[in-house]
Amino acid sequence: MNDIFEFPFNRSVALKSPYKSDNRVVYHLWVNVRDIPEGFPTQVNPREVKDTTKVYKRIADGLTESTESFFVNNRGILISAKSIGIDSISKAVKLNLGEENEKDKFGVLDGGHTYHAIIKHRNKIDNEINQYVHLEIMTNVNEIDELSAARNTSVQVSDKAIAELANKFEFVKEALKNEDYANDIAYRENDDKRLDTIDLVRLMYSFNAFKYAGSNSQPIQAYSGKAQVLKDYLKNYDHQGDHRNDYEYIAPLLPTITKLYDQIEIDMRQAYLDNNPKGAFGKVKGIDSKKTKPIKSKFYQHDLDYQITQGFIFPILASFRALVEIKEDNHLEWAVDPFKVWQKIKAKLVNNTIEMSRQLGHNPQSTGKSSALWVQNYDAVTSAKLQLQIEEMNKQSK
Structure with a gap:
């Protein structure tokens, strides 16, 4: 049985591959952190989440501060999806993250610390504040190991x-x-x-x-x-x-x-x-x-x-x-x-x-x-x- 997640988004854009023979699509969404579902598979991410590090603390602090700038100060979450459906009228996304035996292909590829911090700390955000996170969702990812390794070895300037x-x-x-x-x-x-x-x-x-x-x-x-x-x-x-x-x-x-x-x-x-x-x-x-x-x-x-x-x-x-x-x-x-x-x-x-x-x-x-x-x-x-x-x-x- 596939893991299906349905949740609202604020804005979205779909970018098809620039190559005619390539069927890969990258979706970019702004999503209110309160609407991010729990339970995204994370096994495909090579990094273990460490919530005691300075980097994690910076993410959590940025999430709960009142400047509403998390969406630009954080790199967001990269997800490999089996399929995705976008309803532009109701502004809802339906995300298929595969079956139990496909967790090595679908789920959170990069941004595991961000995802963990959102689920753990979003209840600390003031009611009058809305924080958004950038979801980058890819379908038809072939070289999953290569992509995961490339994204997870990047270091911010x-x-x-x-x-x-x-x-x-x-x-x-x-x-x-x-x-x-x-x-x-x-x-x-x-x-x-x-x-x-x-x-x-x-x-x-x-x-x-x-x-x-x-x-x-x-x-x-x-x-x-x-x-x-x-x-x-x-x-x-x-x-x-x-x-x-x-x-x-x-x-x-x-x-x-x-x-x-x-x-x-x-x-x-x-x-x-x-x-x-x-x-x-x-x-x-x-x-x-x-x-x-x-x-x-x-x-x-x-x-x-x-x-x-x-x-x-x-x-x-x-x-x-x-x-x-x-x-x-x-x-x-x-x-x-x-x-x-x-x-x-x-x-x-x-x-x-x-x-x-x-x-x-x-x-x-x-x-x-x-x-x-x-x-x-x-x-x-x-x-x-x-x-x-x-x-x-x-x-x-x-």
């Missing part, structure tokens, strides 16, 4: 870059050696630590005053393009004999940057209420108040009541690049105390950010990529810096 970074972080380690989280950073691909090297690279990229001077150009890729940020780091490192390695000069700022990151997480609710006394911070899309597990600040592990999307944090945090001054010999210094600036204009920065999210349809991901918002926040920090400098000069003249 970011993972390759992280592996390359293993021996290229000594000056960062030195800068952070006295911080509470120094031993929580994974500098190698398989380190099971709560922080990744990419976390640090993105922060340094956000504060690259050499590359991004003034408000006209903003380091938005720190939020939106992890792979490109890592490539920039490697390019700087590998060519440092020919020119300045920007990151070597930015790294000493990291202790202050990470403290500022956590302070933004801690203060954002009150900063929001300062401008919206009757506002419901926990109902803002991108703010997660689930109590299924303790919520901690990213770096120093302070207790928090809310998990805040990075789509809100990065346009605020990166605006403090306006306080970084390039001194003699490329030494970087803070023009004024960033925490004084934060306390002075935190309500304005938070209001700018959440108001932009509303204008963009309550979409935290679009908010994090909004160049207008990054410029607006940067200009606000610049104005606050000048005000504090004038105040300090007035004090000294008295």
